[in-house]
Amino acid sequence: MPPLRIGLIGSGGISRAHMPAFLEHRDEVELVAVCDIREEAAAAYAADAGVDPGSVYTNTADLLARDDIEAVDIATIHNAHAGNAIEAAKAGKHVLLEKPMACSVQEARDIVNACDDAGVTFMVAQMLRYLPHYQNVKKIIESGELGDIWGCRADSWFGAALPRTMTRPNWWGFDGELNGGGSVMMVSTHQVDLLRYFVGNVVRITAKTWGDHPLMKNGAEDRAVATFEFDSGAMGTLLSSYSARTPWMYQSLILGTKGTIYTTPDLEGNVVDQHHAPARIATEARESEPGHNGIHAFNEIGPDMEGLVSDNPFTIEIVHFARCIREGKEPISSGRDNLNTMEAVHGVYAAAEAGHTIEVADL
Numbered sequence: 001m002p003p004l005r006i007g008l009i010g011s012g013g014i015s016r017a018h019m020p021a022f023l024e025h026r027d028e029v030e031l032v033a034v035c036d037i038r039e040e041a042a043a044a045y046a047a048d049a050g051v052d053p054g055s056v057y058t059n060t061a062d063l064l065a066r067d068d069i070e071a072v073d074i075a076t077i078h079n080a081h082a083g084n085a086i087e088a089a090k091a092g093k094h095v096l097l098e099k100p101m102a103c104s105v106q107e108a109r110d111i112v113n114a115c116d117d118a119g120v121t122f123m124v125a126q127m128l129r130y131l132p133h134y135q136n137v138k139k140i141i142e143s144g145e146l147g148d149i150w151g152c153r154a155d156s157w158f159g160a161a162l163p164r165t166m167t168r169p170n171w172w173g174f175d176g177e178l179n180g181g182g183s184v185m186m187v188s189t190h191q192v193d194l195l196r197y198f199v200g201n202v203v204r205i206t207a208k209t210w211g212d213h214p215l216m217k218n219g220a221e222d223r224a225v226a227t228f229e230f231d232s233g234a235m236g237t238l239l240s241s242y243s244a245r246t247p248w249m250y251q252s253l254i255l256g257t258k259g260t261i262y263t264t265p266d267l268e269g270n271v272v273d274q275h276h277a278p279a280r281i282a283t284e285a286r287e288s289e290p291g292h293n294g295i296h297a298f299n300e301i302g303p304d305m306e307g308l309v310s311d312n313p314f315t316i317e318i319v320h321f322a323r324c325i326r327e328g329k330e331p332i333s334s335g336r337d338n339l340n341t342m343e344a345v346h347g348v349y350a351a352a353e354a355g356h357t358i359e360v361a362d363l
């Protein structure tokens with residue numbers, strides 16, 4: 001079967017993480033065109049990815065007009081996601097969209113509906129789901145080894161707004177209109193989605209946000225705390241910050257009646273390395289001695305590489321996208337599934353503004 005022919009829309013920073021898939025798995029995916037409003041950026045990406053210089057565009061309509069392009073990989077800034085994805089769906093292209101899906105719940109629903117109407121596959125690039133060790137965590141939870149999940153927590157501490165840290169004070173990630181929010185939207189969407197992947201859908205939210213930091217614009221928050229209630233009855237907490245004086249850290253914790261899984265990120269690693277932190281587990285089934293024996297009860301969870309082509313989650317997700325299209329399967333992080341992630345993220349903002357617990361069903 002020939003590789004899926006893809007056009008890239010948006011050649012900024014995150015798109016570089018997608019390039020290894022195009023370079024190393026040409027039998028699965030073939031990048032045939034690159035589009036960016038900055039022609040020099042699109043041309044540079046095309047050159048590095050081995051794309052014909054004649055297939056560089058600055059207008060998405062020109063790329064989407066090509067009959068030989070079957071799918072698009074959208075890696076533009078957040079407030080362009082909805083327009084780009086809906087335009088691609090109407091052109092009959094399958095859609096891989098970088099997270100977060102959209103800057104509002106309604107926009108997210110509009111994208112899903114447009115893709116359904118067009119009959120195209122729609123997948124959101126929630127890369128944490130595709131980490132091999134998190135694939136293993138998912139299987140362990142589904143096996144029942146942790147028992148009933150009753151609590152979870154995710155921390156997203158990214159010191160982008162600390163003095164002498166952010167060299168771009170006008171970064172679009174600090175602008176609520178361009179980003180769709182602040183730290184929760186930019187850095188915690190991954191963590192919210194991961195909790196959902198492990199625990200279930202979010203149905204109720206209480207939250208508080210702070211946006212008084214001088215770098216924040218148009219309602220963006222630099223700090224947030226949220227409590228989630230899941231459809232299973234489990235409870236969870238999210239801590240998110242651009243400005244806390246902490247080590248840059250992304251970590252998760254899952255608590256069950258028979259065991260616990262948590263991540264221990266290497267604080268010497270960069271923010272991308274943090275996502276690769278191995279998970280650790282202690283359960284009744286794995287105890288070598290009866291009773292609680294502290295940290296020594298925990299052992300590292302290895303990766304589950306079954307069906308995976310790499311240990312790089314960006315590569316895994318892109319190949320998964322292509323295979324789902326070829327095999328007519330729903331992606332692990334389908335757009336319809338990801339609606340609840342967007343409802344949870346935007347629900348943090350709604351609950352903070354309301355000053356009381358909100359129902360996700362009311363969004």
